[in-house]
Amino acid sequence: MARVFAVASAKGGVGKTTTTANLGVILAETGADVVVIDSDIGMANLGAALGIESPPTTLHDVLNGTAKASEATYEGPGGVYVVPGDTALSSYASADPEKLPSVLRTHSQADYVLLDVGAGVSHETSLPLSLADDVLLVSTPERDALRDTEKTRQLTEQLGGTVAGAVVTRTDASTPVSELATGTLAATVLASIPEDEAVRDSLAVGEPLSTYAPNSPAAAAYRELVAELTDID
Ligand code: ADP
Numbered sequence: 001m002a003r004v005f006a007v008a009s010a011k012g013g014v015g016k017t018t019t020t021a022n023l024g025v026i027l028a029e030t031g032a033d034v035v036v037i038d039s040d041i042g043m044a045n046l047g048a049a050l051g052i053e054s055p056p057t058t059l060h061d062v063l064n065g066t067a068k069a070s071e072a073t074y075e076g077p078g079g080v081y082v083v084p085g086d087t088a089l090s091s092y093a094s095a096d097p098e099k100l101p102s103v104l105r106t107h108s109q110a111d112y113v114l115l116d117v118g119a120g121v122s123h124e125t126s127l128p129l130s131l132a133d134d135v136l137l138v139s140t141p142e143r144d145a146l147r148d149t150e151k152t153r154q155l156t157e158q159l160g161g162t163v164a165g166a167v168v169t170r171t172d173a174s175t176p177v178s179e180l181a182t183g184t185l186a187a188t189v190l191a192s193i194p195e196d197e198a199v200r201d202s203l204a205v206g207e208p209l210s211t212y213a214p215n216s217p218a219a220a221a222y223r224e225l226v227a228e229l230t231d232i233d
């Protein structure tokens, strides 16, 4: 059975998609069978982050009942499998998030499935939390972001889910990472991803950090996150 992680925070723009994409690729590079799914059905951008632009079939086609999950699965960088969403807002209305479990069943033979969760607190952002074995909380160090991310921790617990820990992004040397996360989030810090311009540049060209800037500080920090996660297996 695949181990399913939801990469989540109620706050937008904190690095959930960046974390899903880079974690997925680095795990795949270790030889694992990894599927990343864009469950942010309102603001799909995971495919683009991994160089998959305008795919003919998307998660939205699966969620509206016109395609099979296997038809919306593409091989991406490092051998990671990607289930991208449709970036056109017009597809959103007919996508039924209740069909997400069937996508997970299709990929149950994988070693890892990562769900890139949308921002906000709603049925469609809660569902992935309840489908995951573990939730990875992602937050920048700002107080507002931490408070919104804390709501995702609460929601996970209300749904009977498990928080694996927190990934604090866009940090600098003076960020009191552990203090912030244990204080506001009440979660173990699994990784601190430094502010790094290679992140923005790699997303702009649709390449993961491991090929675009393998020696960048952010790439190294994501490799450490993978080591942490594979340790707690
Ligand atoms: P979310 O999925 O939570 O909305 P994204 O992963 O799309 O967030 O990240 C939002 C933006 O933040 C990205 O476009 C990127 O430019 C920036 N970003 C994320 N992580 C970092 C980082 N470690 N260093 C610099 N910029 C970052």
Ligand code: MG
Residues within 6 Å of the ligand: 016, 017, 018, 040, 045, 116, 117, 118
């Ligand atoms: Mg995102």
